[in-house]
Amino acid sequence: MNALGRHFLVELWEASNLDNPPLVEEALVETVRRSGGTLLDTKIVEFPNGACSGVAIIAESHLTIHTWPEYGYAAVDLFTCSKDMDPDAGIDALRKYFSPGRIQVVEVKRGLTA
Amino acid sequence: MNALGRHFLVELWEASNLDNPPLVEEALVETVRRSGGTLLDTKIVEFPNGACSGVAIIAESHLTIHTWPEYGYAAVDLFTCSKDMDPDAGIDALRKYFSPGRIQVVEVKRGLTA
Numbered sequence: 001m002n003a004l005g006r007h008f009l010v011e012l013w014e015a016s017n018l019d020n021p022p023l024v025e026e027a028l029v030e031t032v033r034r035s036g037g038t039l040l041d042t043k044i045v046e047f048p049n050g051a052c053s054g055v056a057i058i059a060e061s062h063l064t065i066h067t068w069p070e071y072g073y074a075a076v077d078l079f080t081c082s083k084d085m086d087p088d089a090g091i092d093a094l095r096k097y098f099s100p101g102r103i104q105v106v107e108v109k110r111g112l113t114a
Numbered sequence: 115m116n117a118l119g120r121h122f123l124v125e126l127w128e129a130s131n132l133d134n135p136p137l138v139e140e141a142l143v144e145t146v147r148r149s150g151g152t153l154l155d156t157k158i159v160e161f162p163n164g165a166c167s168g169v170a171i172i173a174e175s176h177l178t179i180h181t182w183p184e185y186g187y188a189a190v191d192l193f194t195c196s197k198d199m200d201p202d203a204g205i206d207a208l209r210k211y212f213s214p215g216r217i218q219v220v221e222v223k224r225g226l227t228a
Contacts, residue, residue, distance in 0.1 A: 004182055004185065004187060004189070005180065005189055007123070007189075007191075009121070009222060009224070011224065011225065041157055041159075043155055043157065043169075043171055045154055045171055045173075053171060053175060053176065055157075055169050055171055055176060057157055057159055057167060057169055059159075061167060061180050062167065062169060062178055062180075064176055064178070064193070066119065066175050066176075066193070066195065068118055068225065071118065071225065071227065073118060073225045075118070075119055075121075075193070075224045075225055077121075077191070077193070079178070079180065079189070079191070081180065106222075108123060108220075110123070110125065110189045111125065111182065111185065111187045111189055113185065
């Protein structure tokens with residue numbers, strides 16, 4: 001079976017800096033860079049409680065983050081159609097920016113073809 | 115267990131209109147509308163073979179699509195932190211725009227709290 005895309009669902013818990021949208025945007029850019037992706041555009045939306053949503057569109061698909069500062073939680077998705085991207089290096093960048101006490105990662109194969 | 119977000123991973127196969135970026139963008143907007151989301155911004159990126167990536171940032175999180183016209187395949191993600199959004203209505207909109215022969219949907223609970 002071949003997958004057209006690899007989709008990493010990343011859960012950050014006990015994390016810091018989740019209410020700092022400029023830093024969240026910087027983290028997205030750095031996560032793309034470290035994982036070897038090609039950044040096309042970013043967009044950050046702030047919410048009144050300091051939470052934010054961020055999207056990086058990359059040539060290889062996307063990277064998104066949604067933060068819940070009140071829970072110390074962020075949901076990150078890295079979707080790539082490239083076999084050359086290195087998600088582990090990207091996750092190292094997330095560790096650097098958000099210092100999570102726990103990280104859970106699930107990889108989902110998307111578009112499985114026989 | 116309570117989930118902070120519901121994340122629907124949607125696989126469209128034997129689908130049409132995947133190489134029509136303006137229509138893909140319209141489909142994103144309509145999928146958000148039908149599912150009861152609040153659209154904040156959209157972005158579409160076209161690739162040379164007609165494939166495209168689309169992102170809708172919504173107040174409730176995000177909707178993305180990546181198309182592989184050569185496989186008749188699209189990967190759609192609907193992530194919502196709102197209990198009020200109706201993903202089934204959104205999927206009906208996807209059916210209308212892309213006429214997929216097959217749809218697979220997986221729901222992933224994100225940010226599970228005890």
